[in-house]
Structure formats: structure tokens, C-alpha cells
Amino acid sequence: MFLIIRKREPLRQSPSRKSKSTSQTIYQISIYSSRAVLNRLLTMEEKSSSKTQGKAIRCKAAVCRKPGEALVIEEIMVAPPMPGEVRVRIICTSLCHSDITFWKMKDPPAIFPTIFGHEAVGVVESVGEDVDEVSEGDVVIPTFMSVCGECADCISKKSNLCSKYPFKICPWMPRYETSRFTDLKGQVLYHFIFVSSFSEYTVVDVCNVTKIDPAVPPNRACLLSCGISTGFGAAWKTAEVEKGSTVAIFGLGSIGLAVAEGARLCGAARIIGVDINPNKFEFGKKFGVTDFVNAANCGSKSVSQVINEMSGGGADYCFECVGLASLVHEAYACCRLG
Ligand SMILES: [Zn+2]
Numbered sequence: 569m570f571l572i573i574r575k576r577e578p579l580r581q582s583p584s585r586k587s588k589s590t591s592q593t594i595y596q597i598s599i600y601s602s603r604a605v606l607n608r609l610l611t612m613e614e615k616s617s618s619k620t621q622g623k624a625i626r627c628k629a630a631v632c633r634k635p636g637e638a639l640v641i642e643e644i645m646v647a648p649p650m651p652g653e654v655r656v657r658i659i660c661t662s663l664c665h666s667d668i669t670f671w672k673m674k675d676p677p678a679i680f681p682t683i684f685g686h687e688a689v690g691v692v693e694s695v696g697e698d699v700d701e702v703s704e705g706d707v708v709i710p711t712f713m714s715v716c717g718e719c720a721d722c723i724s725k726k727s728n729l730c731s732k733y734p735f736k737i738c739p740w741m742p743r744y745e746t747s748r749f750t751d752l753k754g755q756v757l758y759h760f761i762f763v764s765s766f767s768e769y770t771v772v773d774v775c776n777v778t779k780i781d782p783a784v785p786p787n788r789a790c791l792l793s794c795g796i797s798t799g800f801g802a803a804w805k806t807a808e809v810e811k812g813s814t815v816a817i818f819g820l821g822s823i824g825l826a827v828a829e830g831a832r833l834c835g836a837a838r839i840i841g842v843d844i845n846p847n848k849f850e851f852g853k854k855f856g857v858t859d860f861v862n863a864a865n866c867g868s869k870s871v872s873q874v875i876n877e878m879s880g881g882g883a884d885y886c887f888e889c890v891g892l893a894s895l896v897h898e899a900y901a902c903c904r905l906g
């Protein structure tokens with residue numbers, strides 16, 4: 569769960585964060601960090617895409633056949649992109665906790681067999697008709713939130729929830745409701761939140777890719793797909809943290825640290841990190857955390873009491889980045905009045 573509370577306004581959960589809610593922990597599962605490796609991959613892409621364009625690609629993917637079962641590396645077929653779609657060679661992907669949440673889920677909206685993964689970076693192998701936003705060889709990050717760039721919500725500065733291709737947990741591509749994945753027996757494999765990056769190749773809608781500077785190391789770029797943008801964007805875009813303000817962050821996992829970084833760049837004067845692991849403070853300092861509250865070591869006081877005392881009446885912005893109802897209550901209780 570991800571919640572921003574500002575100065576005791578009515579509780580509200582940012583709808584744009586709902587889907588990203590449980591991504592607190594990121595484990596790197598594949599790293600190609602050197603620029604030289606990326607350059608080699610880009611060159612390979614240019615050479616290979618002319619052979620593969622318009623054809624199905626046989627490649628490997630980590631397929632999950634049943635909820636809670638180990639993912640198995642299988643050979644699969646990835647169909648060419650339809651109009652408005654992009655086929656991407658994944659060069660680095662990471663594991664977000666939302667993947668685990670859906671991996672365990674026995675009932676809909678989870679559906680199997682599926683290919684998980686939604687934090688990644690890759691190189692465009694080929695594009696379908698009517699795609700001119702990206703082209704072969706571009707380095708892109710897939711995003712599960714669509715941006716058509718045309719609808720009222722994409723144009724609005726108040727929202728990033730595209731209404732033309734709204735986010736939903738569905739096993740298909742966003743505009744055709746079909747899959748681009750099959751196993752070698754011809755059985756359909758389902759997509760996961762429009763990304764499915766646990767595959768050497770995936771197909772995403774052009775509204776679900778963002779071109780990035782290839783100079784960004786891939787093992788960091790992939791984190792922009794979900795965890796980092798969720799936290800950073802919450803401080804920067806959703807809360808619009810002001811210069812000189814005091815911020816409290818509950819949970820210094822990847823999202824919490826990204827909130828700290830966003831708040832720091834917005835000019836927050838004081839950033840109070842709350843966690844039960846004291847080692848997080850040293851780590852948090854690198855992201856702008858100035859004060860630390862060990863939630864397991866507050867004695868007879870509640871965390872909110874400690875923060876209220878430290879800040880002389882509460883923080884201007886509180887970010888709950890763990891997903892615990894009790895912490896939401898605590899975060900609300902140490903928001904400054906007014
Ligand atoms: Zn839109």
C-alpha cells in the first residue's frame with residue numbers, strides 16, 4: 569500500500585499508486601551494467617532485427633504455470649508486434665514485490681500460465697505499424713501505466729491515469745485483448761500488467777514504453793519502471809513537496825528511499841525516516857534522510873508521538889511506504905494540523 573497524507577486532509581490513496589502498491593523490495597536478478605555490454609547488445613540488435621522483423625521469435629522466458637510454483641525457464645514463441653505495439657529485447661529486469669503478490673494469488677485477477685516481470689529495460693527490436701514514437705535500437709523502459717498522450721487525463725497535470733488505455737490487471741495486450749506469447753505446443757501464455765519482462769523478448773504497447781538515454785546503466789534504469797518512479801513521483805508530482813518542508817517516511821525500502829530522494833530534490837529541509845532496521849539510516853542518508861526513528865525502539869511512546877515532538881507539531885508530509893494499516897494510522901497522526 570502506498571499512501572500520501574498531507575496536513576490532515578481526508579485520507580486518500582493516490583489511485584495511480586494502487587497498482588504499484590506492494591513494490592517495496594527489489595531484487596536484482598540480472599545485471600548488465602557496463603556500457604560496453606550495452607553497446608554490444610545494441611549492435612547485435614541492429615544486426616539481428618532485420619532477420620526477425622515481422623516474424624515470431626523463439627526465445628527463453630521464465631514461465632509460471634501455477635500459483636506459487638517455481639518459475640521454469642522455457643522456450644517460447646513471441647509473435648511480432650501488432651499496429652501500435654513494440655517488440656523489445658529485455659536486457660535487464662528486476663523483481664518487484666507485486667510480482668510475488670500475483671505469483672501467490674490463486675484466484676482472479678491472477679491467471680496462469682503467465683510471464684511475470686514489470687521492471688525492466690530493453691532495446692526495441694522492431695515496431696508494428698503506426699509506431700513512430702520509438703524505433704529499432706532505441707533503449708526503452710516498459711511501464712505498466714499507459715500514456716497515450718492524447719486523452720484528457722494524459723494531457724491533465726492532475727492525473728497520470730490514461731483513460732484511453734486504462735490500467736487493469738488483465739492477461740492481454742491493452743488494445744487487442746490477445747497475447748503475443750505461446751509455448752512450443754501452441755498454448756497461450758498470458759501477459760502480466762502489459763509488460764511481462766521475465767522473457768528475452770516481450771511485446772508492449774507503444775503507450776507503455778518510454779525511451780531513455782542509453783547512458784543510464786541498465787541495472788539502474790530498470791528500477792525506473794516501477795519502484796523508483798512510484799516513490800520519487802509521489803514526492804515530486806503527487807504531493808509536490810515544498811522547499812523547506814518536513815517530511816516523514818514510514819519504511820525505508822526502495823519506495824521509501826525514492827520518496828526521500830524526491831523530497832530532497834524538492835528542497836525538503838528535514839526528512840525523517842522511520843524503520844525497524846537501524847542500518848537503514850546510514851543508507852537513507854545517501855538519499856537525503858536527515859533524521860531517523862527506530863520504530864522498534866520508541867519505548868512507551870508511539871512513533872507519531874516521537875515525530876510530533878521532533879518536528880514541533882508534526883511533519884508537513886507523511887508517506888506510508890510499507891502497507892500496514894497501523895502505520896497508515898501513525899502517519900496520519902503525525903501530520904501537521906492545518
Ligand atoms: Zn491517455
Ligand SMILES: [Zn+2]
Binds near residue numbers: 591664665666667686
Ligand atoms: Zn512493481
